[in-house]
Amino acid sequence: xxxxxxxxxxxxxxxxxxxxxxxxxxxxxxxxxxxxxxxxxxxxxxxxxxxxxxxxxxxxxxxxxxxxxxxxxxxxxxxxxxxxxxxxxxxxxxxxxxxxxxxxxxxxxxxxxxxxxxxxxxxxxxxxxxxxxxxxxxxxxxxxxxxxxxxxxxxxxxxxxxxxxxxxxxxxxxxxxxxxxxxxxxxxxxxxxxxxxxxxxxxxxxxxxxxxxxxxxxxxxxxxxxxxxxxxxxxxxxxxxxxxxxxxxxxxxxxxxxxxxxxxxxxxxxxxxxxxxxxxxxxxxxxxxxxxxxxxxxxxxxxxxxxxxxxxxxxxxxxxxxxxxxxxxxxxxxxxxxxxxxxxxxxxxxxxxxxxxxxxxxxxxxxxxxxxxxxxxxxxxxxxxxxxxxxxxxxxxxxxxxxxxxxxxxxxxxxxxxxxxxxxxxxxxxxxxxxxxxxxxxxxxxxxxxxxxxxxxxxxxxxxxxxxxxxxxxxxxxxxxxxxxxxxxxxxxxxxxxxxxxxxxxxxxxxxxxxxxxxxxxxxxxxxxxxxxxxxxxxxxxxxxxxxxxxxxxxxxxxxxxxxxxxxxxxxxxxxxxxxxxxxxxxx
Numbered sequence: 001x002x003x004x005x006x007x008x009x010x011x012x013x014x015x016x017x018x019x020x021x022x023x024x025x026x027x028x029x030x031x032x033x034x035x036x037x038x039x040x041x042x043x044x045x046x047x048x049x050x051x052x053x054x055x056x057x058x059x060x061x062x063x064x065x066x067x068x069x070x071x072x073x074x075x076x077x078x079x080x081x082x083x084x085x086x087x088x089x090x091x092x093x094x095x096x097x098x099x100x101x102x103x104x105x106x107x108x109x110x111x112x113x114x115x116x117x118x119x120x121x122x123x124x125x126x127x128x129x130x131x132x133x134x135x136x137x138x139x140x141x142x143x144x145x146x147x148x149x150x151x152x153x154x155x156x157x158x159x160x161x162x163x164x165x166x167x168x169x170x171x172x173x174x175x176x177x178x179x180x181x182x183x184x185x186x187x188x189x190x191x192x193x194x195x196x197x198x199x200x201x202x203x204x205x206x207x208x209x210x211x212x213x214x215x216x217x218x219x220x221x222x223x224x225x226x227x228x229x230x231x232x233x234x235x236x237x238x239x240x241x242x243x244x245x246x247x248x249x250x251x252x253x254x255x256x257x258x259x260x261x262x263x264x265x266x267x268x269x270x271x272x273x274x275x276x277x278x279x280x281x282x283x284x285x286x287x288x289x290x291x292x293x294x295x296x297x298x299x300x301x302x303x304x305x306x307x308x309x310x311x312x313x314x315x316x317x318x319x320x321x322x323x324x325x326x327x328x329x330x331x332x333x334x335x336x337x338x339x340x341x342x343x344x345x346x347x348x349x350x351x352x353x354x355x356x357x358x359x360x361x362x363x364x365x366x367x368x369x370x371x372x373x374x375x376x377x378x379x380x381x382x383x384x385x386x387x388x389x390x391x392x393x394x395x396x397x398x399x400x401x402x403x404x405x406x407x408x409x410x411x412x413x414x415x416x417x418x419x420x421x422x423x424x425x426x427x428x429x430x431x432x433x434x435x436x437x438x439x440x441x442x443x444x445x446x447x448x449x450x451x452x453x454x455x456x457x458x459x460x461x462x463x464x465x466x467x468x469x470x471x472x473x474x475x476x477x478x479x480x481x482x483x484x485x486x487x488x489x490x491x492x493x494x495x496x497x498x499x500x501x502x503x504x505x506x507x508x509x510x511x512x513x514x515x516x517x518x519x520x521x522x523x524x525x526x527x528x529x530x531x532x533x534x535x536x537x538x539x540x541x542x543x544x545x546x547x548x549x550x551x552x553x554x555x556x557x558x559x560x561x562x563x564x565x566x567x568x569x570x571x572x573x574x575x576x577x578x579x580x581x582x583x584x585x586x587x588x
Contacts, residue, residue: 008043010107011092013083015043022082032326032581034059035079038072038101042093046107051100073383076101078328084501086445086462087423180315183220183254184208185229187275188236188261196264199300203262203275206301210308211258216317216559220252228252239278242285249282257282258311264297271297277307279314289314306355309587316546318561318577318586321356329578329585331370333377334569335392339576340377341585342367349379349390354571356587362395364388369410369567371417373432378417380407387419389434401434409488411449413456413471420446420458427458429473440473448526450488450495452510457495459485466497468512479512487527487567489534491549496534498524505536505545507552516552520545530570535588537565537577544568544577544588561586 008015014023017040022029031039041050041058055072076093079085085092094104184204189197208219228234228251232244239259240248248257260277272294279289291310293303309319322329328345338359341350344366351360367379367388376398377390385405389398404421407428411418416437417430422445429437443460446467450457455476456469461484468476482499489496494515495508500523507516521538528535529549536545542563546556562579565586569576575588 007110008107009110010043010046010103011083011105013092014110015039017043029082031082032078034075035082038075038079042101042103043107046103049096049100049102053100055100089462179216179218180255181218181220181253182211182256182258183225183228183248183252184211184222185225185234185248185257185259186236187259190261190263191265193264193267199262199264199273203260203300203304206304207258207277207308210305211312216561217312217315220254224252239280239287245280245282245285254282256280256288256315266297269298273297273300273303275300275303275307277311279311313574313588316556316558316588318559318588319356320561320584321576321587322350322352322358322585323583325583327583328580329583330368330580331379331567332569332576332578332585333370333372334571334576335372335377339569339571339585340370340372341578342370342379344368344580349377349395351395352585354574356585360395362390362397364390364397369408371410371412373412373417376432378410378412380410380419382406382408382422387417387430399434401430401436403428403430404439409446409448409458411451411456413451418449418451418456420449422447422461427456427469427473438473440469440475442467442469442475443478447486448488450490452490452495455510457488457490459488459497461486464499466495466508466512477512479508479514481506481508481514482517486525487537489527489529491529491534493549496527496529496549498527498536500524500539505534505547518545518547518552518554521557525565526567528568528570528575530575531572535568535570535575537568539564539566539580542579544575558588560588 012024020036022031037059038055041055052072080087080093083092087095090104094102184207187200187203189200211217212219232247232251248254257280258277260275262273262275264271264273266272274292274294276292278287280287289311291307293307295303312319326345327343329341330344331342333340339352341352343350347363347365349362349364349367350358352358364379366381366383368382369380371378376392379388381388386400386402387407388400391398403419404424404426406421406423407419408422409420419428421428425441425444427440427442427446431437442458443463443465445461446458447461448459458467460467464483465478465480466485467478470476481497482502482504484499484501485497486500487498497506499506503522504517504519505524506514508514520536521541521543523538523540524536525539526537534547534549538545542560542565544558544560544565545554548555560577560579562582562584564579564581565577566580567578577586577588579586
């Protein structure tokens, strides 16, 4: 069916087939092309079965060779995630096992010119009463009708305005926060070699470009910096006092400043350079970071790039270290030296260096959650109801072991592997050779796991609870938390839970008592503890909330540099975030 210039409304969503967009409460929801095409196919036949074969023909040409079953499963999974739907309690998309899918609930086609139609219910008049419309002049009837339309339009406008003002999702009418500004004040030449003075300007220009990448920082133009330096008679210095920083801020409007020095040693191919950087806050006068980069002179641009990334991270801005469109990076784990990423839609496990460089790529079918046991990486395969064990050195598959239905989270407790089986409502315990030790019932739709040194904890996403198990799998308690708990982490003292539909995280003591509730960004999913801070990944708004674990206070909220952040890992210095929808991995 050709929708023309129509918008399709269903289940609280508005779908624009021509623009390829889906919105809820005016907020655009990101959805890749294949899941969107599945949605359009279902909306074209509301309430009717759309077979898997029909969807195959729509999504893939006849001469395209793909793993169709898994590809369609992933597309439907992404669609359900975008619609906040549950396969077991569907509100929007119903599965007819082995046959296909259908939209449930009313579907309305709205002309684009009237995105918010007004419907007037005309009451049924009993036969023995005189109909008002029969005795009133036509002009008066039209006037009454127009008044009713205007009244309903105004009521709708007031309702929408109220919804915008009170919605937890930021209104597009609200101006975004100003982009912080930074000024690169220059570099002092500490070298005694002739012909090295030109480095000062080159270093400043290149560093300004690095700091501005990503659009999260605004760099003050070099011409303005040069004029201010002359006007303020700024000396060459590695750092400035608070009163000098205040004058710089007043003159340039810079929130932060960077200054430094460099030293060039040697000539020709043996020449090396050392560059010192100092980042200062012009508002507080404090020094935020001091660092140095040393390397071959012909690698100066690489040194600047490394320093720029480090300075951006000190300010809470991420560096995208890996990117592959359509890869759907889900899980990430640190093996003590390198990071592993589950590129689900690419059917690969990726091994990345700490600087983000890719070391290896290994074939694994639709990996999701990851765990590291000291020598091997374990990946859940939700669509195959199994887990795969991969050698951490060679990437060779060491085994694939059946578990429950749709395994999601996975955990190594120091001795055994635990798996949360989302659709089986169970947790499976395995030895490191893949031998089944037990399957234990928990709440509805278990997702993530954490180990506190003596017990295993699991989130029950659709029971709004967490369950505590003994190391033998005995159920010790189930505790109420927020709506749709997703991520889970242990900070060495207490358990933290991310409640995606409550937009908060909760801190529980080991008796299951909630001791703190902390608001976050929209849709917190994964949690990671870096030794000091708990980081909550907010899937819906592409941000991360950083919480001081000891005091349970928020110390900052930062963009991840991607969309759909879901899971993360820490190396003790940086937090690595898998942005599923943008196909990127960021280092915070």
